Amino acid sequence: MNLAEAFKRTSSQLAGHGKRNLHVLKDALQQLDGELESDYYGTGQIIETFQEKIASYLGKEAAVFFPSGTMAQQIALRIWCDQKGVKKVAYHPLSHLEIHEEEGLKELHQIESVLLADNDRIIQLEDVVNMADDVSCLLLELPQREIGGQLPEYETLEAISAYCREKGIKLQLDGARLFEILPYYQKTAAEVCRLFDSVYVSFYKGIGGLAGAILAGDTDFIEKSKVWKRRHGGDLISLYPYIISADHYFDQRVAKMGSYYEGAKELASYYNQCAGVRTLPLVPVSNMFHVHIRLPVETAEKVLIEVYEETGIGLTGRLNKVSSSSCYFEVSIGDQYEQVPKTKLDHLFDVLGTKLKNRG
Amino acid sequence: MNLAEAFKRTSSQLAGHGKRNLHVLKDALQQLDGELESDYYGTGQIIETFQEKIASYLGKEAAVFFPSGTMAQQIALRIWCDQKGVKKVAYHPLSHLEIHEEEGLKELHQIESVLLADNDRIIQLEDVVNMADDVSCLLLELPQREIGGQLPEYETLEAISAYCREKGIKLQLDGARLFEILPYYQKTAAEVCRLFDSVYVSFYKGIGGLAGAILAGDTDFIEKSKVWKRRHGGDLISLYPYIISADHYFDQRVAKMGSYYEGAKELASYYNQCAGVRTLPLVPVSNMFHVHIRLPVETAEKVLIEVYEETGIGLTGRLNKVSSSSCYFEVSIGDQYEQVPKTKLDHLFDVLGTKLKNRG
Numbered sequence: 001m002n003l004a005e006a007f008k009r010t011s012s013q014l015a016g017h018g019k020r021n022l023h024v025l026k027d028a029l030q031q032l033d034g035e036l037e038s039d040y041y042g043t044g045q046i047i048e049t050f051q052e053k054i055a056s057y058l059g060k061e062a063a064v065f066f067p068s069g070t071m072a073q074q075i076a077l078r079i080w081c082d083q084k085g086v087k088k089v090a091y092h093p094l095s096h097l098e099i100h101e102e103e104g105l106k107e108l109h110q111i112e113s114v115l116l117a118d119n120d121r122i123i124q125l126e127d128v129v130n131m132a133d134d135v136s137c138l139l140l141e142l143p144q145r146e147i148g149g150q151l152p153e154y155e156t157l158e159a160i161s162a163y164c165r166e167k168g169i170k171l172q173l174d175g176a177r178l179f180e181i182l183p184y185y186q187k188t189a190a191e192v193c194r195l196f197d198s199v200y201v202s203f204y205k206g207i208g209g210l211a212g213a214i215l216a217g218d219t220d221f222i223e224k225s226k227v228w229k230r231r232h233g234g235d236l237i238s239l240y241p242y243i244i245s246a247d248h249y250f251d252q253r254v255a256k257m258g259s260y261y262e263g264a265k266e267l268a269s270y271y272n273q274c275a276g277v278r279t280l281p282l283v284p285v286s287n288m289f290h291v292h293i294r295l296p297v298e299t300a301e302k303v304l305i306e307v308y309e310e311t312g313i314g315l316t317g318r319l320n321k322v323s324s325s326s327c328y329f330e331v332s333i334g335d336q337y338e339q340v341p342k343t344k345l346d347h348l349f350d351v352l353g354t355k356l357k358n359r360g
Numbered sequence: 361m362n363l364a365e366a367f368k369r370t371s372s373q374l375a376g377h378g379k380r381n382l383h384v385l386k387d388a389l390q391q392l393d394g395e396l397e398s399d400y401y402g403t404g405q406i407i408e409t410f411q412e413k414i415a416s417y418l419g420k421e422a423a424v425f426f427p428s429g430t431m432a433q434q435i436a437l438r439i440w441c442d443q444k445g446v447k448k449v450a451y452h453p454l455s456h457l458e459i460h461e462e463e464g465l466k467e468l469h470q471i472e473s474v475l476l477a478d479n480d481r482i483i484q485l486e487d488v489v490n491m492a493d494d495v496s497c498l499l500l501e502l503p504q505r506e507i508g509g510q511l512p513e514y515e516t517l518e519a520i521s522a523y524c525r526e527k528g529i530k531l532q533l534d535g536a537r538l539f540e541i542l543p544y545y546q547k548t549a550a551e552v553c554r555l556f557d558s559v560y561v562s563f564y565k566g567i568g569g570l571a572g573a574i575l576a577g578d579t580d581f582i583e584k585s586k587v588w589k590r591r592h593g594g595d596l597i598s599l600y601p602y603i604i605s606a607d608h609y610f611d612q613r614v615a616k617m618g619s620y621y622e623g624a625k626e627l628a629s630y631y632n633q634c635a636g637v638r639t640l641p642l643v644p645v646s647n648m649f650h651v652h653i654r655l656p657v658e659t660a661e662k663v664l665i666e667v668y669e670e671t672g673i674g675l676t677g678r679l680n681k682v683s684s685s686s687c688y689f690e691v692s693i694g695d696q697y698e699q700v701p702k703t704k705l706d707h708l709f710d711v712l713g714t715k716l717k718n719r720g
Contacts (some may be wrong), residue, residue: 020397020398022392022396026389034381034386066593068595204598210398231463231464234593234594239571
């Protein structure tokens with residue numbers, strides 16, 4: 001049996017909101033009147049109401065619903081590049097745009113990327129100030145997912161924002177996990193978004209909807225983004241399955257981000273008590289973190305499978321290799337964490353800790 | 361009251377499958393087990409099974425599900441252009457790509473279009489043979505929607521296909537309404553698709569699903585299209601609401617295309633008996649046609665609203681202006697047509713005919 005199968009057989013899991021099955025959609029639809037009309041190519045009550053709601057939540061003039069963040073962010077960057085007449089943007093080397101989009105930004109928009117900071121650290125003010133290239137836009141991903149969800153200090157954000165405004169560089173927020181970082185910053189979404197010219201947020205990470213994204217900014221920017229949405233093939237006749245689920249789970253979960261964050265800190269401390277295990281960040285700043293294990297991926301898999309079988313609790317379905325002697329996995333706390341009683345958690349980490357010690 | 365409102369108030373309608381409301385999705389989901397797992401970025405049982413089913417139906421090696429036809433077709437053309445190294449394609453001046461996509465093909469892919477035939481007629485073999493430009497791909501839309509859904513003779517298709525193969529021009533089928541034309545051609549989908557290198561079909565026209573499209577072709581072509589799907593932002597974590605509804609209504613309606621076609625011919629003959637009314641085509645070759653009325657749009661609206669109020673039957677919610685003295689609307693026959701009894705239909709056209717005569 002492999003890790004993914006063993007994980008599926010567990011009766012409870014520490015991360016996430018649960019399975020991504022049809023119940024997620026069925027539950028969101030259940031309370032809604034079947035007579036409710038579909039949205040129609042970006043118009044209609046369902047889409048317009050939700051766009052206004054999220055624009056207001058983010059403190060922006062306007063917002064538009066997109067099928068994906070990939071589409072929304074490429075378009076945001078294209079608009080800022082066209083406006084300035086410079087086809088260059090800056091972001092982190094582990095940005096979604098750089099590693100998960102098959103070079104879409106270059107292939108579809110002919111936009112070059114300037115990579116700031118390094119694979120193992122986040123962007124700081126000096127990286128921006130020392131940038132040699134003239135760019136139209138700087139994209140900041142908060143938190144930086146691929147390195148465990150790290151965040152700059154809020155003052156750094158403010159300083160970067162002020163610097164970019166002074167230099168005529170637009171600032172785009174990759175807020176795939178924006179809701180998740182508000183408890184750490186102790187800010188409202190609108191306070192954070194005020195530092196940015198345009199903002200993308202996602203509805204299937206901490207919110208746990210089906211898919212879909214919102215891009216928000218000033219009215220002129222949003223009107224342009226609608227034209228690009230059509231060009232990309234994202235202006236569907238009906239987007240309502242995504243909008244309805246986004247709205248449903250936003251209402252259900254946006255206020256729970258604080259408790260997810262507390263859960264993440266607690267769970268990380270459990271992991272950090274195990275031999276050869278270290279979370280990144282050491283103390284989480286959102287609902288997410290990475291768990292690094294100083295064991296070859298094959299050995300770590302064996303240990304985890306044994307733990308799942310002995311305790312019935314799943315930690316992850318997937319390990320990523322770092323080197324021949326280490327690996328890691330990602331944790332995002334959701335609804336499931338608080339359903340596992342403390343006594344079970346203590347027992348689980350006793351078992352895991354002992355097994356790791358014996359293998360180490 | 362305007363025409364759209366009056367249309368909404370009618371108790372039955374002659375065209376379409378009914379309202380695009382949440383019932384469409386709820387009905388498709390109803391029979392399915394909530395435990396069924398979501399697709400996951402293009403993988404998983406739901407998406408793979410449907411792709412194989414439609415590939416087989418179309419007689420192609422492979423297929424991929426796209427959120428939209430706009431995305432699927434731009435990508436098909438891009439692949440063929442890259443393969444030949446010529447960034448030029450040919451299609452009809454009223455192609456979806458030319459008039460409904462905000463120049464996406466040019467803006468995102470830098471592909472030039474060569475327009476064949478004219479606004480008022482479909483592409484014939486001579487148009488292709490006499491084309492001065494070298495193009496990578498010719499796109500044929502069957503039927504040509506914007507001129508009432510006209511079709512070339514099947515022999516013309518065969519001749520164009522043979523010519524393109526000889527000249528190294530790829531042939532892409534815009535089959536947004538492919539299912540709908542098979543009864544007229546008396547061919548299977550696979551027989552028609554054999555003439556084409558790549559094929560797009562839609563699931564929310566005659567099929568009546570929520571949205572979504574399939575692109576089909578050989579395995580190498582389809583693998584490339586998946587990379588472009590990701591670049592476009594169309595490789596969503598979950599596409600299942602579209603896939604499930606496409607599959608559900610495909611099974612329910614693909615065998616009914618013959619009856620929709622018969623209904624279209626019957627209904628067109630009713631319209632053609634009215635003074636100053638003419639359908640395009642005169643005899644439909646699919647489930648669709650246009651109804652041209654020799655009256656100013658405002659006058660025609662008044663007539664239609666009176667007819668709706670008197671009979672309770674709706675014909676269209678929208679009129680398109682052709683000139684100061686004429687207008688038209690589109691009709692696509694679906695499930696609703698056969699629900700209107702013949703006696704009501706006779707009465708309806710008596711009323712419409714009389715009112716048109718008095719205004720004409």
